[in-house]
Amino acid sequence: MTGGGTTSAGIVVLIGGRAQREFSLLHDLGYRILYLDRRVPFSCMTWADLPFDVDVDDWDAVFELVKNQLGGQPPAAVLTHVEPRIPLMAHLAELLLDAPRGLSVETAWNCHDKWLTRNRLREHGVPVPGFGLAANAEDAAQIAAEIGLPVVVKPRDEAGAFGVRRCLTVKEVREAATVILSESGSGTRTGVLVEEYIDGPEYAVQTLTRQGRTQVLSILRQHMTDPPVFVELGYEHPSGLDQSGELSLREITVAALQALGVTDWISHTQVRHGPDGFRVVEVNARRPGGRLVEMTEAISGIDMTRAASQLALGLPVTSGRPKATYALYSSIVFEQPGAVTYRTGIDVAPFSGVLPPIVELEIAPGEPVQAAAHPEGGVYGRIVVFGDSAAETRDGVRGIREALDLQVTELEDLTWEVADSREYKSCC
Amino acid sequence: MATAAPSIATQLIQLAPDVKESHTSFSDSYQTFFNAVFNGGALDPKTKAAVALASALLLGREETVRSFLATAKQLGLGNEEIGQVAGIVEVLKLDAAQRPAQAPAAAPAKANTCC
Numbered sequence: 414m415t416g417g418g419t420t421s422a423g424i425v426v427l428i429g430g431r432a433q434r435e436f437s438l439l440h441d442l443g444y445r446i447l448y449l450d451r452r453v454p455f456s457c458m459t460w461a462d463l464p465f466d467v468d469v470d471d472w473d474a475v476f477e478l479v480k481n482q483l484g485g486q487p488p489a490a491v492l493t494h495v496e497p498r499i500p501l502m503a504h505l506a507e508l509l510l511d512a513p514r515g516l517s518v519e520t521a522w523n524c525h526d527k528w529l530t531r532n533r534l535r536e537h538g539v540p541v542p543g544f545g546l547a548a549n550a551e552d553a554a555q556i557a558a559e560i561g562l563p564v565v566v567k568p569r570d571e572a573g574a575f576g577v578r579r580c581l582t583v584k585e586v587r588e589a590a591t592v593i594l595s596e597s598g599s600g601t602r603t604g605v606l607v608e609e610y611i612d613g614p615e616y617a618v619q620t621l622t623r624q625g626r627t628q629v630l631s632i633l634r635q636h637m638t639d640p641p642v643f644v645e646l647g648y649e650h651p652s653g654l655d656q657s658g659e660l661s662l663r664e665i666t667v668a669a670l671q672a673l674g675v676t677d678w679i680s681h682t683q684v685r686h687g688p689d690g691f692r693v694v695e696v697n698a699r700r701p702g703g704r705l706v707e708m709t710e711a712i713s714g715i716d717m718t719r720a721a722s723q724l725a726l727g728l729p730v731t732s733g734r735p736k737a738t739y740a741l742y743s744s745i746v747f748e749q750p751g752a753v754t755y756r757t758g759i760d761v762a763p764f765s766g767v768l769p770p771i772v773e774l775e776i777a778p779g780e781p782v783q784a785a786a787h788p789e790g791g792v793y794g795r796i797v798v799f800g801d802s803a804a805e806t807r808d809g810v811r812g813i814r815e816a817l818d819l820q821v822t823e824l825e826d827l828t829w830e831v832a833d834s835r836e837y838k839s840c841c
Numbered sequence: 842m843a844t845a846a847p848s849i850a851t852q853l854i855q856l857a858p859d860v861k862e863s864h865t866s867f868s869d870s871y872q873t874f875f876n877a878v879f880n881g882g883a884l885d886p887k888t889k890a891a892v893a894l895a896s897a898l899l900l901g902r903e904e905t906v907r908s909f910l911a912t913a914k915q916l917g918l919g920n921e922e923i924g925q926v927a928g929i930v931e932v933l934k935l936d937a938a939q940r941p942a943q944a945p946a947a948a949p950a951k952a953n954t955c956c
Contacts, residue, residue, distance in 0.1 A: 458907070458914060459920050464914055
C-alpha cells in the first residue's frame with residue numbers, strides 16, 4: 414500500500430471505463446476511487462468507492478461535484494483510460510492538482526482532436542496524410558477533389574473507428590460527411606476530417622514517455638477489414654518490418670509525441686506505410702483497446718494501464734520482464750449476420766506456449782450477431798496466443814478456432830437485443 | 842446541471858387542466874413526504890441507505906436499485922455490507938416463495954355452554 418487512507422489525498426478521480434483492472438490496480442496501489450460517468454454501470458458500482466452519475470460533457474458540473482466531494486482538497490490523481498474523456502481528465506487535473514502531472518490540456522486536445530493532431534504534426538515536419546476540415550458535405554467534396562480520391566472521411570474527435578469510411582467517389586464523400594454531421598456520437602468539436610487514403614500496411618506503436626523520453630513498448634502489425642469501413646481484425650508481433658523500417662517507425666512516433674507535447678504519458682499511435690513512406694494516422698493518448706495491453710505487457714514487461722495510473726499519481730513506473738517473443742491477436746468477427754453457436758468449456762491452455770492464451774467471447778451461444786462491416790456488428794471477442802515462433806502462434810490461434818467451432822446460422826428475421834455491453838466494437 | 846425531462850405520462854397529464862392541478866399538488870406532497878423520510882434523523886444515513894437499497898432490491902426495479910446502490914456507496918456502505926443487505930433480501934424472497942403467506946387460523950368457536 415503506497416497511498417490510501419480516506420482523505421482526499423488517498424482518492425483518485427477516475428472518469429469512465431468499464432474494465433475491472435482499471436479499478437483493482439488503483440485499489441492495489443492503496444487508493445480509493447471517486448468514479449464519474451454519465452450513467453455508472455452496475456458492475457462499476459461495486460468496483461468504485463464513490464460512484465457518481467454526472468453529465469461528463471458539463472465540465473463545470475463535474476468540477477463542482479469533485480470539489481464538493483473532496484472538500485476542496487486535491488485528489489491524489491485524475492485519470493481516465495477512455496478516449497472521449499481525455500480532455501476532461503487533463504482539465505480537471507489542471508484545476509485540482511497541486512502540481513501538473515500527466516497530460517496538459519493543450520496536449521490532450523492535440524492528441525484527441527484529429528484536425529489539431531495533423532496540424533501540429535505537419536508544423537513539426539512529421540509525415541501525415543494530406544487532409545482538410547469540412548464544415549459540411551459540399552466542403553468535404555471540395556477537399557476530397559483537391560486531395561484526390563480515394564479519401565478517408567472521419568469525425569474530428571470521435572473514439573475508435575466510429576463513422577470512419579474510405580470513399581472512392583465524391584458522391585460517397587458527400588454521403589459519409591452527411592452521416593457524420595447528422596449523427597451525434599461522443600465528439601464535441603464540429604467538422605469532418607477528409608484525408609488522403611494511404612494504401613498500405615498499418616502499424617500500432619505503443620509507447621511510454623517519462624520526462625520527455627519515449628520508450629517504444631511494442632510495434633504491432635495491424636490487420637483491418639477491407640475498406641470502406643475499418644474494423645480491426647488482428648495484430649501480430651513481430652511486425653514484419655525490417656530493422657531500418659522499424660527504426661524509421663520508432664523515430665517518426667517519437668517525433669510525433671514530441672510535436673504534440675507528450676512528456677509523461679502512454680500512447681497508442683497508428684501509422685500507415687504507403688508508397689511515399691510512413692504517415693501518422695492517429696495518436697491516442699491512452700492505452701490501446703481490446704487486449705492489446707496484455708499483448709504489449711507480454712512483449713515489453715510494461716502494463717500500460719498500470720503505467721498510466723502510476724504516471725497520473727506521480728509514482729515511478731514499474732515493469733516486469735518480457736515473457737513472449739511472438740504474439741498473435743485475432744479478433745472474432747463474422748462475415749454474415751445470424752445466430753452464433755460455439756463450443757463452451759474447451760481447454761485452451763495447450764494452444765499457447767509461454768503464457769496462457771486469452772480467449773474472450775462477448776456473445777452467448779444462440780445470440781444474434783451482425784457482419785463485421787455492419788454498423789451494429791464489428792468485433793465480438795478475441796483470441797491472443799503467445800509463443801516463441803510465428804508458426805507456434807499461428808497454430809495456436811487456428812487450434813483454438815477449431816476447438817471453438819464458431820458457426821453462424823442465418824436467421825430470416827434478425828431481431829436485435831437493445832443491450833449491447835461490448836466495450837470494443839470497431840476496435841479489436 | 843440539467844434536470845431530467847418529465848416523463849411521457851407527466852407531459853400528457855398537462856393536457857387535462859384538472860388532472861394537472863391535482864397532479865402538481867400530489868407531486869408537491871410526495872416530495873415533502875420523500876424529504877421527511879430521507880432527511881429524518883431517527884436512522885443514521887448508512888442505515889437509511891441500507892433500508893432503501895433492500896426495499897429497491899425487493900421491488901426488483903433495476904434503475905431504483907442502481908440509484909440506491911450509488912447512494913449507499915457514497916454514504917460509505919462497503920461491498921460486504923451491500924452483499925449482506927442483498928443476502929437478507931434474497932432470504933426473505935426465498936422464504937416467501939417456500940412458505941406462502943397464510944392468515945392465522947381462526948380460533949375454534951367455543952361451544953356456548955352458557956345461556
